[in-house]
Amino acid sequence: MAAIEPGKIRNVAVVGHRGTGKTSLVEALLYQTGEVNRLGTIEAGTTVCDWDEDEQKRRMSISLALAHTSWQGRKINLIDAPGDPSFQGESHCALRVVEGALVVVNGVMGLEVGTARVKSVADGLGLSRVLFVNMLDRERADFYRTLAQIQEQFSSKCVAVHLPIGSEHSLRGIVDVLHMCAYLSPDGGREGDPVPVPDDMAEVAQEYREKLLDEVVQTDEALMEQYLEGGELDAHAVTAALKLAVTRGEVFPVACGVATQNLGTHALLDLIVEGVPSPGKKGAPIEVAGASTAAFVFKTLADPFAGRINLFRVLKGEVGADSTLVDARGHAKERMGTLLQLQGKEHTSAKEFGEGDIGAVAKLKDVQTGDLLSDREIAAELPEIAFPEPVMSFAITPRTKGEEEKVATAIRRLAEEDPTLRLRRDPQTGEEILSGMSQMHVEVALERAKRRFGVDIELHPPRVPYLETIRAQARAQGRYKKQTGGRGQFGDCHIVIEPIDGGVGYEFVDKIVGGVIPQSFRPAVDKGIQEAMAHGELAGAPVQGVRVELVDGSYHTVDSSEMAFKIAGSMAWKEAYAKASPVLLEPIMELEVTVPDEAVGAVNGDLNARRGRLHGMEPAGGMTTIKAEVPLAELLTYAQSLTSMTGGRGEYAMHFLRYEEVPAHVAQKVIEETRKAREAAGAA
Numbered sequence: 001m002a003a004i005e006p007g008k009i010r011n012v013a014v015v016g017h018r019g020t021g022k023t024s025l026v027e028a029l030l031y032q033t034g035e036v037n038r039l040g041t042i043e044a045g046t047t048v049c050d051w052d053e054d055e056q057k058r059r060m061s062i063s064l065a066l067a068h069t070s071w072q073g074r075k076i077n078l079i080d081a082p083g084d085p086s087f088q089g090e091s092h093c094a095l096r097v098v099e100g101a102l103v104v105v106n107g108v109m110g111l112e113v114g115t116a117r118v119k120s121v122a123d124g125l126g127l128s129r130v131l132f133v134n135m136l137d138r139e140r141a142d143f144y145r146t147l148a149q150i151q152e153q154f155s156s157k158c159v160a161v162h163l164p165i166g167s168e169h170s171l172r173g174i175v176d177v178l179h180m181c182a183y184l185s186p187d188g189g190r191e192g193d194p195v196p197v198p199d200d201m202a203e204v205a206q207e208y209r210e211k212l213l214d215e216v217v218q219t220d221e222a223l224m225e226q227y228l229e230g231g232e233l234d235a236h237a238v239t240a241a242l243k244l245a246v247t248r249g250e251v252f253p254v255a256c257g258v259a260t261q262n263l264g265t266h267a268l269l270d271l272i273v274e275g276v277p278s279p280g281k282k283g284a285p286i287e288v289a290g291a292s293t294a295a296f297v298f299k300t301l302a303d304p305f306a307g308r309i310n311l312f313r314v315l316k317g318e319v320g321a322d323s324t325l326v327d328a329r330g331h332a333k334e335r336m337g338t339l340l341q342l343q344g345k346e347h348t349s350a351k352e353f354g355e356g357d358i359g360a361v362a363k364l365k366d367v368q369t370g371d372l373l374s375d376r377e378i379a380a381e382l383p384e385i386a387f388p389e390p391v392m393s394f395a396i397t398p399r400t401k402g403e404e405e406k407v408a409t410a411i412r413r414l415a416e417e418d419p420t421l422r423l424r425r426d427p428q429t430g431e432e433i434l435s436g437m438s439q440m441h442v443e444v445a446l447e448r449a450k451r452r453f454g455v456d457i458e459l460h461p462p463r464v465p466y467l468e469t470i471r472a473q474a475r476a477q478g479r480y481k482k483q484t485g486g487r488g489q490f491g492d493c494h495i496v497i498e499p500i501d502g503g504v505g506y507e508f509v510d511k512i513v514g515g516v517i518p519q520s521f522r523p524a525v526d527k528g529i530q531e532a533m534a535h536g537e538l539a540g541a542p543v544q545g546v547r548v549e550l551v552d553g554s555y556h557t558v559d560s561s562e563m564a565f566k567i568a569g570s571m572a573w574k575e576a577y578a579k580a581s582p583v584l585l586e587p588i589m590e591l592e593v594t595v596p597d598e599a600v601g602a603v604n605g606d607l608n609a610r611r612g613r614l615h616g617m618e619p620a621g622g623m624t625t626i627k628a629e630v631p632l633a634e635l636l637t638y639a640q641s642l643t644s645m646t647g648g649r650g651e652y653a654m655h656f657l658r659y660e661e662v663p664a665h666v667a668q669k670v671i672e673e674t675r676k677a678r679e680a681a682g683a684a
Contacts, residue, residue, distance in 0.1 A: 002351065002352065003318050003352045003353060003354030003355075003357065004075050004354050004357060005280065005354060006278055006279040006280030006354065006355045006356035006357075007278045007279075007280035007281065008073060008074050008075060008278065009074065009075050009076075009077065009278055009279050009280075009354075009356045009357055010074055010075070010076045010077070010099070010100065010272055010273060010276050010278060011077045011079075011097065011098040011099050011100065011279065011313075011356070011358060012076060012077065012078055012079070012098055012099075012100045012101070012102050012272060012276055013079045013081055013091070013094035013095050013098045013100075013101050013102070013127075014026055014078055014079065014080050014081060014102045014104060015081045015083070015091050015094065015095065015101055015102070015103055015104070015118040015122075016083050016103050016104035016105060016114060016115050016118065017083050017105075017106065017109075017112035017113065017114030017115050018060065018082070018083035018084040018085075018114055019060075019083065019106065020083060020104040020105060020106045020109075020112075020114075020115075020134055020135070021104060021106070021134040021135055021259045021260070022061070022080055022081070022083060022104045023042060023047050023049045023050050023061055023065075023080050024041070024042060024047070024134075024259035024260050025102075025104055025132065025134060025259035025265075026047075026048070026049050026065075026067055026078050026080045027039060027040050027041075027047045027048060027049070027259070028259045028260075028262045028265045029069060029076075029078065029265055029268070029269060030048055030067060030069055030078075030343075031190065031262060031265075032190055032191055032262060032265040032266060032269065033069040033070060033071055033269065034190075035048075035067075035068075035069045035343065036048060039188075039260075039262060041260070042059050043059070047344075048065070048067055048343060048344035048346075049061065049065035049067060049080040049344050050065070051065070051344045051345040052345075053451065054444055054447060054448065058444075060082070060084060061080060061081070061082035061083070061084075061087070061090075062082055062084075062087055062090075062444055063082070063087070063090055063301075063417070063418075064079055064080065064081045064082065064090040064091075064093055064094050064299060065079070065080045065342075065344055066078075066079055066080075066311060066342040066343075066344075066358065066360070067079075067080065067342070067343050067344055068341065068342075068343065068358075071269045071270075071272070071273055072269075072270070072273045074273050074278075075357070076269075076272060076273075077098075077357070077358045079094040079097075079098065079358075081093075081094040081095075083114045084114075084440075085114065085117070085437060085438065085651050086436070086437045086438040086440045086441040086444075087418075087420075087437070087441065088114075088117065088388055088420075088437065089387045089388060089418060089419060089420035089437070090299075090418075091117075091118055091121065092121060092385050092386060092387055092388070093298045093299050093369070093385055094298075095118070095121050095122055095125055095127060096125065096285065096286075096296075096298055096383070096385050097285060097296060097298045097313035097358065098127065098285070099127065099128060099276060099277050099278070099279060099281075099282045099285070100127060100128040100129065100130060100246075100272070100275075100276035100277065101118065101122045101127050101128070101129045101130075102129075102130050102131075102132060102272070103115060103118060103119070103122075103129055103130070103131045103132070104131075104132050104134050105131055105132065105133050105134065105146060105150065106134060106135055107133045107134060107135045107136040107138065107141035107142065107143060107146050107256070108135055108138050108139075108140050108141045108142075110145065110146045110149045110150075111146070111149050111150055111153050111154060112649065113594070113596070113623065113649045113650075113651065115154070116153070116623060117651070119154060121386075124386075125285065126249065128246045128247050128249065128275070128276055128277055128282075129246075129249075129252050130246070130252070130253050130254075130255065130268075130271060130272065130275055130276060131150060131154070131158060131252060131253070131254045131255065132254075132255045132256065132257065132264070132268060133146050133147070133150075133254060133255070133256040133257075134256075134257065134258065134259050135258065135259075136164050136167070136168075136171050136256055136257065136258055137168065137169060137171045137258045137261065137263075138168065139168055139169070140168070141167065141168055142167070143163070143164045143167070143256050147160055147254060150254060153622055154252070155252055157215065157250060157251050157252055158252045158253075158254050159211060159212050159215045159251060159252070159253060159254065160177065160208050160211070160212065160253075160254045160256075161176065161177055161178045161212060161253040161254060161255055161267075161271060162174045162175065162176055162177065162254070162255040162256045162257070162264060162267055162268075162271075163175045163177060163201070163204065163205060163208055163256070164256055165182065165184075165198060165201055171185070171258065171263070172184060172185050173185055173198075173263070174256060174257055174263065174264050174267060175197050175198075175201050175205045176194070176267040176270070177205050177208045177209040177212055178209075178212065178238070178239070178242070178271075178274075179194070179235070179267075179270070180197060180205065180209060181194035181195065181196065181197065182194065182195050182196065182197050182198060182201070183195070183263070183264065183266050183267055185261060185263050186261070186262050186263065188261070188262075189262070190262065191262055191263065191264075191265055191266040192266075194266070213227060213233065213238065215245070215251050216238060216241050216242050216245055216251060217233075217241070218250075219241060219244065219245040219248070219250045219251065220241040220244070220245075223237060223238070223241050239274050242274070242275060243274055243275055243277065246275045246276065246277070247277040247281060247282060253271060253275055255267065255268050255271055278356065279355065279356025279357075280355075280356065284315040284316065284355075284356070285313070285315075286315055286372075286383045288315050288316055288372065288374065288378070288380060289378070289380070290374075290376070290378040290379070290380070291316060291317075291374035291375055291376055291378050292316060292317050292375055292376075293314075293316055293317030293318065293319060293323075293325070293374060293375035294314075294315040294316040294317065294372065294373065294374040294375070295312040295313065295314050295315060295319050295325065295372075295373045295374075296312060296313050296315055296371075296372055296373075296383055297310045297311065297312045297367055297368070297369060297370065297371045297372075297373065298311055298312065298313060298369065298370075298385065299311040299369060299417075300367075300368055300369045300416045300417050301417055302413045302414060302416050302417040302452070307362065307363050308362070308363065308364060308367070308368075308416065309340070309360055309361070309362045310360065310361055310362075310364055310367050310368075311342070311358065311359075311360045312353075312358070312359060312360070312361065312373070313356075313357075313358050314353050314354060314355050314356060314357050314358075314359070315355070316355060317355060317375070318352050318353065318354050318355065319336060319339070319352060319353050319359070319373075320336070320339075320351065320352040321336060321337065321338055321339045321349075321350070321351055321352065322335065322336065322337065323335075323336045323375075324336070324375075325373035325374060325375055326373065326374055326375070326376060326377050326378075327366065327367055327371050327372075327373055328371065328372040328373070328374065328378065328380050328382060329368075329370075329371050329372070329382055330366055331377065332365065332366055334364050334365060334366075334367055334373065336361050336364075337361060337362065337363060337364075338361070338362065339351070339352065339353060339359055339360070339361055340359065340360040340361060340362060341359060341360075342359075342360050347360065368416050369385070369416065369417075369419055370382055370383065370384070370385055370419070385419075387419050387420050388420060388437065388653065389653055389654075389655070390420055390421070390422050390435035390436050390437055391435075391437060391438075391639065391652060391653060391654055392435065392436055392437065392438055392439060392441070392442065392639050393433050393434065393435040393436075393462050394433070394434050394435075394439075394442055394459040394460065394461070394462060395429075395431040395432065395433060395434075395459070395460040395461065395462045395463070396411075396432050396433075396434045396446075396457050396458065396459060396460070397432070397457070397458050397460065398455060398456065398457060398458070399456040399457070399458055400456065403455060404432075406453070406454075406455050407432075407449070407455050407457055408423065408432070409453070410449040410452070410453035410455045411423045411434060411445070411449065413452075413453065414445050414448055414449060418445070420436060420437055420441070421434070421435070421436050421441075421442075421445055422434070422435040422436075423435075426462070426463075426465055428465040428466075428467075428541065428542055429462070429463040429465055431460075431462055431463060433462055434459075438639055439639060439640070442459065443459075446459070461636055462636070464586065464587070464632055464633045464636075465541075465587060465632075466539055466541040466584055466585060466586055466587075466662070466670065467541050467542055467543070467544045467584075467585040467586075467659055468536035468537075468538050468539065468541050468542070468543045468544070468582055468583065468584055468585065469499060469503050469543060469544055469545040469546065469582070469583060469585055470497060470498075470499050470543075470545070470546055470577065470580035470581060470582050470583070471499060471580070471581040471582075471583055472498075472499070472579075472580045472581040473496065473497065473498040473499075473580065474496070474497055474498075474576040474577070474579035474580035475494065475495070475496045475497075475551075475576060476494070476495060476497075476572045476573075476575035476576035476579065477492070477493070477494045477572060477575070478491075478492070478493050478494075478495070478567075478568040478569055478570065478571035478572025478573070478575065479491070479492045479493075479568060479571070480492070480564050480565075480567045480568040480571060482564075487558065487559060488556075488558075488559040489559055489560075489561060489563065489564040489567075490555065490556040490559040490560050490564055491521070491524075491525075491553075491555070491560060491561070491564030491565035491566075491567060491568035491569075492517075492553045492554040492555065492568060493517060493525050493550060493552070493553040493565065493568045493569055493572050494550075494551050494552035494553055494572070495525075495529070495548055495549060495550055495551065495569070495572045495573065495576055496548075496549045496551055496576075497546055497547065497548050497549075497573070497576045497577065497580055498546070498547050498549075498580075499545055499546065499547075499580075500545045500546060500547050502545065503544065503545035503585065503659065504544050504545050504659075505544065505545060506530070506533065506544065506545075506546055506547075506548075507546075507547040507548065508526045508529070508548050508550070509547065509548065509549045509550070510522055510550050511549050511550060511551045512550055512551070512552070512553070516552060516553050516554055516555070517550070517553040517554070517555055517565070518555060518560075520562070521555065521560060521561075521562060521565040522550060522565075523562075524562040524563070524565040524566040524569065525550055525553075525565050525566070525568065525569035525572075526548075526550075526569065527566055527569070528565070528566035528567060528568065528569030528570040528573070529548055529569045529570065529572075529573045531566075531570065532569075532570040532573045532574060533546070533573065536577070536582065537574065537577060537578065537582065538582055538583075538584050538667070538671050538674075539584055539670050539671050539674040540674055540678070541584070541585075543577070543582075544585070544659075548573075553568075583661050583662070583667070584661070584662040584667040584670060584671070585659040585660060585661055585662065586631050586632065586633055586659065586660060586661075586662045587631070587632040587656055587657075587658075587659055588629050588630070588631055588632070588656075588657045588658050588659065588660050589629070589630055589631070589632050589635060589654040589655065589656060589657060590627075590629060590654060590655045590656075590657045591607075591612070591626075591627070591628045591629065591630050591635070591652060591653075591654045592625055592626070592627055592652060592653050592654070593607075593625070593626045593628070593642065593650060593651075593652040594623055594624070594625045594626075594650065594651050594652070595623065595624060595626065595642075595645075595646050595649065595650040596622060596623060596624075596646060596649050596650070597619065597622055597623065597624050599645055599646045599647075599649075599650065600617065600624050600626065602645045603626060603642070603645055603646070603650065604626065606641060606645060607626070607628050607630060610630055610631070610634035610635070610638075611630065611631055611634055611663075611666075612628045612629065612630035612631075612634070613628060613629045613630075614626065614627070614628045615627045615628055615629065629657060630654075631660075631662075632656075633666075635654065638652070639652075
């Protein structure tokens with residue numbers, strides 16, 4: 001396949017809330033253009049884009065999928081992105097490399113929270129947007145109600161370009177008010193050629209055509225003048241003005257249809273070609289200076305057999321098979337090898353991809369999501385994909401002992417594919433912590449690890465990384481003396497401990513005078529104290545925020561040793577710590593929760609019950625963002641509760657803020673649980 005010029009390419013991310021029919025719509029577009037011979041369905045697991053076993057089992061998209069087709073001599077690259085918030089990182093990848101977003105809306109449910117989420121990302125990237133109201137054959141579906149909601153909550157610049165003929169189960173076609181023609185229901189086949197607008201739709205079609213023209217002519221002075229004079233507007237001029245308005249984000253066309261019946265696809269394909277700007281018109285989404293060829297890797301697929309497959313967008317020049325490019329992150333040269341044109345899981349080889357096109361390449365050595373490849377070494381900051389931060393964490397262990405390294409390798413491979421998965425070792429609890437966007441997100445990752453890499457992993461609730469500190473000054477002596485018949489052991493030290501302002505850090509101050517403890521033994525006292533501080537006496541948590549002064553002691557010229565003074569330091573610490581008003585500290589998280597307005601009261605009440613401190617609310621478009629500070633211990637099960645309170649429409653993000661003293665009644669419970677766990681471990 002030869003490179004296609006940028007002006008003949010349309011790059012579109014298909015996005016929206018979960019369950020709006022995005023994958024079915026991509027399937028219908030591929031079927032209408034002849035890329036597939038039959039219309040696949042989600043229920044049968046036969047769609048091009050939901051090809052993964054997890055997706056077919058759960059009947060939902062989990063990873064983005066790349067497909068392509070042709071219409072009116074234009075190549076259309078379609079990126080089908082998941083709508084579930086568990087996998088929203090995939091939408092961020094897709095939106096980063098396209099000129100246009102096709103936002104799919106459920107004609108029954110209307111505008112949902114997932115749509116608002118992708119709108120926010122698209123706004124930040126300056127993308128053109130086309131909306132498609134789907135599922136209009138369902139009971140309670142209402143295009144006009146949904147359109148009004150879109151105009152109120154999405155943008156007042158949203159304007160209908162298609163109208164349904166009939167409603168719900170009596171839906172029989174759509175009217176294209178831009179071209180003033182109609183398309184009738186294809187009855188399971190491909191949509192036919194346009195027909196005249198039915199007589200019973202003529203009046204409403206003319207009304208909405210005038211509304212469309214009112215919006216379009218406001219963006220073009222020459223058309224406005226002609227329109228006001230009552231002259232007939234040239235169809236090509238209107239189309240050109242609409243395209244410019246969509247490109248500049250001044251108009252958002254709203255189409256409609258039924259993806260599972262292949263209704264509305266002909267007019268939608270026309271709208272994509274005529275309304276979404278090409279790379280040649282809009283330019284690259286990422287600017288690269290100093291190179292004549294550049295490509296951006298926006299997605300990595302981890303296959304246990306084929307290795308990595310990297311999806312990329314060509315930013316400048318042409319990327320050819322067997323060409324060599326430099327990775328700006330590692331500065332290593334990468335031979336591109338065989339280029340691939342993806343159609344879901346199927347792929348064909350390609351000779352080259354031109355500027356603005358999207359393709360794939362397998363078996364690059366060290367290229368990962370977010371990397372910039374160019375034909376020469378350049379000084380450039382890596383383009384950013386603004387991935388959301390994971391909000392739910394689990395401790396993981398292998399079911400089979402000794403497979404810890406195998407587990408870590410499998411999770412690292414999956415994290416290359418999905419950067420919203422994070423694996424880290426908690427230095428305080430010693431646990432391997434896997435973080436993701438939800439419990440389902442993490443469970444899907446573990447299912448893939450088992451199927452692809454043969455590792456079976458167990459999930460556990462993570463232990464909260466408590467700390468301990470002191471609130472008062474205390475003095476103690478540690479004296480270690482042991483006689484075993486030969487050379488004995490002797491160490492004696494006096495220490496004073498006191499809290500450090502801010503409650504973090506550790507300081508050891510040597511205040512010995514006169515050589516009562518030789519210089520060579522004093523570091524051993526420090527070491528013994530630090531080892532004892534690793535496990536506090538309250539809940540076994542590390543101790544922080546303490547200054548220790550070594551003030552006195554004694555030694556024996558024969559029996560003293562580093563080990564003896566290390567033990568003496570530990571003994572002195574434990575005695576002083578018990579007298580210094582020790583307290584337990586817990587991590588406090590900064591929490592932002594976005595919920596529907598009607599759920600604000602319930603969510604606020606729940607946060608108060610979780611010992612949260614509310615810091616304000618920001619309403620916007622039917623949703624309210626609540627800001628609060630909440631202890632981490634109270635948020636381990638928050639995702640399930642929020643889903644229940646908001647019907648799945650709420651979402652949240654959190655970041656570590658600081659440590660604070662645990663209230664006495666809560667601290668006592670934590671200490672008691674720790675004591676029981678120690679006793680159980682000792683009995684075992």
